[in-house]
Amino acid sequence: MTDYNKILESAGLRPTDAREAVLGALYRIGRPASHGEVAEALKGQLDRVTIYRNLYLLEEARLAHKVQGVDGKWRFCAHDPDVVGCPGDHPHFLCLSCGKMICLLGQTLPHVDVPDGVKVQGKQLVVYGLCPECSRDRQK
Amino acid sequence: MTDYNKILESAGLRPTDAREAVLGALYRIGRPASHGEVAEALKGQLDRVTIYRNLYLLEEARLAHKVQGVDGKWRFCAHDPDVVGCPGDHPHFLCLSCGKMICLLGQTLPHVDVPDGVKVQGKQLVVYGLCPECSRDRQK
DNA sequence: TTCCTAATGCAACCGAGTTGCATTTTGAGG
DNA sequence: CCTCAAAATGCAACTCGGTTGCATTAGGAA
Ligand SMILES: [Mn+2]
Ligand SMILES: [Mn+2]
Ligand SMILES: [Zn+2]
Ligand SMILES: [Zn+2]
Secondary structure (H helix, E strand, C coil): CCCHHHHHHHCCCCCCHHHHHHHHHHHHHCCCEEHHHHHHHCCCCCCHHHHHHHHHHHHHCCCEEEEECCCCCEEEEECCCCCCCCCCCCCEEEECCCCCEEECCCCCCCCCCCCCCCEEEEEEEEEEEECHHHHHHHHC | CCCHHHHHHHCCCCCCHHHHHHHHHHHHHCCCEEHHHHHHHCCCCCCHHHHHHHHHHHHHCCCEEEEECCCCCEEEEECCCCCCCCCCCCCEEEECCCCCEEECCCCCCCCCCCCCCCEEEEEEEEEEEECHHHHHHHHC
16 A cells, blocks of 8 residues: 655645545556546545645646646646656657557657657657447447 | 638638638637637737637638647637648647747648547647757756 | 735636537539 | 539637646644
8 A cells, every 4th residue: 555645745735635646546546547537446535636736736746747638628647756767758648439548668768759849848649549348339 | 812701711710800800810810729718819909718719710620720738728720721631630749938829731640549438539639848949958 | 823825716707619500501302 | 714512721719638826724843
């Protein structure tokens, strides 16, 4: 059983109840989760604004990374704080049917050439389609 | 001067005034443009819902491709209908300051390995940061 | 304990995108 | 040319993820 407060403190964040709950939910879900998914996992335990603000803080503290699916929703994914390097630097898959997102670990984002003068701050590669479950359901 | 009606008809779309105006705006803008940018280019000439619906139809008819920026807004880009292969299959750059998007032509999207059973329908690679103009402005 | 600051809850707001429906336009067939 | 059904448009209302302001509550250093 993970001690989320330890993780929060080592990242310089106050270990409040709400914060612990949000981080715990992310870890339990185990894949990038939207605000809504986190709220659902916490069953109305917290105000949705508190969830929003804590997800934002977790990301800023680098305890989570965020990706936007082609459905326009942001998803947050908690990673092991011991991992070296910029986390989230991998492609993601989004199921257009059920909305689940999956980290495609073990693959890096490609280098992209940009025009002179452009300052790159980040990039994201989102692959979308149907997850195994939804793909199977659709065939029936 | 391009004949947008010809293009519309050859794609199986009725060449209405609104349609011609929207397609023309996309061509004139010359880079992926959001609904708002198209509306602005047309100076209130059309209802915004009409713009939405026509952008959707243009994309469906493959006269334009669409990409979502990390700001959550969709951008539509008209391409030469003579181009072979799936259009839009290239990375895009989004300026987080001015919101302009640029097609990064001449580069393809990488192959991405997905788990067994996943059915891929598409992918998009968005690089974001500051465009040359905004990058310059920010230094002052 | 005290007291200042950070965090939370609640309500109101925002804006991109969508939907329903009445009205207008288009174009195929006569 | 007309006629008329289907397609397109305009307008209003709506959805929903995300944001903001502010009063209240909790955290923790002194
Ligand atoms: Mn990830
Ligand atoms: Mn493009
Ligand atoms: Zn699915
Ligand atoms: Zn810019």
